[in-house]
Amino acid sequence: MDKAYNSSFESQIYDQWLESGAFTPKVPAKPKEAKIKDNPYSIILPLPNANDPMHMGHALFTIQDILVRYHRMCGQPTLWLPGGDHAGIETQFVFEKRLAKEGKSRFDFDRQTLYKMIWDFVEDNRKLNQFQMKKLGFSMDWTRYHYSLEKPIVDNVLVTFKKLYQDGLVYRDEKIVNYCTFCGTAFSNLEVDHKTVNSHLWYFKYPVVGEKDRFVTVATTRPETMLGDTAVAVNPKDKRFTDLKGKKVLLPLADREIPIIFEDTIDIKFGTGAVKVTPSHSPEDYDMAKKHNLEFIRIFDYDGTSNQNVKNIYRGLFPNQLRQKVVDDLTTTGLMEKIEDYTHEVGHCYRCGRVIEPITAPQWYVKIDSLAKPAIEAAKTGQLKFFPTRFKKTYIDWMENIRDWNISRQIVWGPRIPAWYCLDCNPDIKLNFLDKNNNIVSDFYRNIKDKYSFEEINNGLQSLVAPTNAAFTIEKTDHCSKCKSTNLIQETDTFDTWFLSGQWPLSTLGFNTADPSKSSPDFDYFYPTTVMDTLWDILFFWVARMTMFGLYLTGDVPFKTVHLHSKVTDAKGQKMSKSKGNVVNPLDMTEKYGTDALRMSLVYGIAPASDFVVSEDKIRAQRNFVNKIWNSSRFVEMLIDRLNPKKITLDIDKSKLTSADKDILDKLNKIITSTTKNLETYHFGQASENLYQFFWHEFCDIYIENAKDRGEETIPVLLTVLITSLKLLHPFIPFVTETIYQNLQEKFNFKKELLISSSWPKNEN
């Protein structure tokens, strides 16, 4: 053996594991029946974004590898299924940043071309990502790898959409959505970051119609939206306004008359007690408008600028520009009463960081109540378990307050929603496309149908906006069943990524949504999977959605236990992310200290679901531990050589044990028990710490030191403790333990087997 552990063995060892088939469990002929007897163990990998190079968050998949290696050694058929996610908006955002560097934008391309470009970009990175996971020693079944845009997976997801539609759970509506005008898409509530912003509260006066010198003063944080006001609301109990019943006010700068409405939800104490109502740009106002049947006037377009619904002088401005102009004009006309400092929460785009514009837009929704109900039940009954258990409450709270899910995104990168509109039946569809000369055309179909052929429109299509009353079919047909037109165009909205990844456990295990009886044996054998281990920050995004889909489609949860692990932070306690530029590359650490050292340092001493700071010191300390294991093994070999025994055996003669022997064997049995228990209960930090202590300070410092003065009768105990320790340590530090194990087999002619496939030790007492 070499004098020090050398991580250059790693790739060779990994290949051995791969070739042995240890990563690929066999599914028996009758999976449903065999399942009960075999007790298979399965984990679906939280699919990394295919465009993402490895970061420390991915390195935490080590936790799953530990679980998988442990259960495999326990003799269970074990599956760890890897994958890659196209990651809709995330990937398109990254790609658009690259375009911007070349001075281009998404508007320079039709959607087919843009899609192809992003596809190629992802393909280049996808292989890298797989290579990196292998480097970290992850014992995933690569024969079952899936990518989220594989045709069968997408097809299955489209079938789910149709099923939801047929069950009356999909609808279109034009509600207020969280719209990012920069990213050009709507987002779900989860994708909005609320940030505290120092701003102002503007007080300005609306003249009461028919009453000279009488005004209603409103207080607002968004003066610019006043151009879209369609009412002023006051509390019916507010005596200051009771005499205004049935009156109207004149909206300044717009010269429209708008009603005064009475609404219980208005806080009498806030501001002036009178609120301007802008139904198209404020969620609360939207609700009020629906209730009171008010007019909707949308003054901002989806590109973020003010539109034709405002006077010419206010047109074409971004919200902050318009704000300045409105405030100026109100001031010069003497209607501005006062401006106060005010701090409040404003929604920002989680992706690009810009202010979210609440805006009415037609979108696709999934009715969520009937899906959430069984998912709540599953958590309450324990069909779905959480670790740490406190997340059960978080999960249930969120589920109980859930709102309908906006599943449409106005981006290119992802499967398009399978709905087709007949343009001739729906001439009010707005089309954005590049004509054959690459000029952007943006107009309603009715205005352009004579100018452009359907082919020209469809080929250069960027996006369309169909009114909510537009008729559509969810099957692609040759011609419209009503008017026989062949000008059928597919919805350009794509699915929220989580709509697709929410079905990941089903898709990857071969569940057949159209005909469940035709699902693959993998599904019958491994579903529901055993554990879902993931970062708690996607509990709602992903875990909740998977649970709902799983229960809706199969009647069963997709996984029995949700294990939520800690996030990796930098030295300052900040979450590592590419945008912050504080990413520590785990692969650099493996180069420097070896994969095992990195893996061990990731779990050593961590508490479940608490933050975890990566430090090089810690990795270095574990490197020393790995080296200690290496050298003590080497020394055991040397000791045995020196003793030159007649026969080398692992059989322990209990009648001849010294007190040192008894002591170490007793401690070995204890560490077997505690490690097993700790792994079963997800106490990886404790397990690794105990093993570290045992191996180094009990076995090396005491027993091996003692063995230096003994004869060959020490050999069985020496080797038993060493080999058993290797097995216990294997899930944590697979490479060094496997290397030593094979070395010992070679040297002493033991039976040949891979440590990865050896059996988990049992307490002999």
Add this chain to the structure above:
RNA sequence: GAGUCUAUAGCUCAGUUGGUUAGAGCGCUUCGUUGACAUCGAAGAGGUCAGAGGUUCGAGUCCUCUUAGACUCACCA
């Protein structure tokens, strides 16, 4: 506004259902070894376990309050 979590050695953190002198890594002091060990070993300094009260034979561990910080969720102008 609602909720969750954290507060233990100079630093980063463990401490699983309450039970003998509270632990690890790094750092620090002294000595030894350099014939297994990227050194390693032996010994040691360093903590009123945020503060106050309570439950208990017994609390870092359970309960209440206070203080400080972190995070999550949220359509209040």
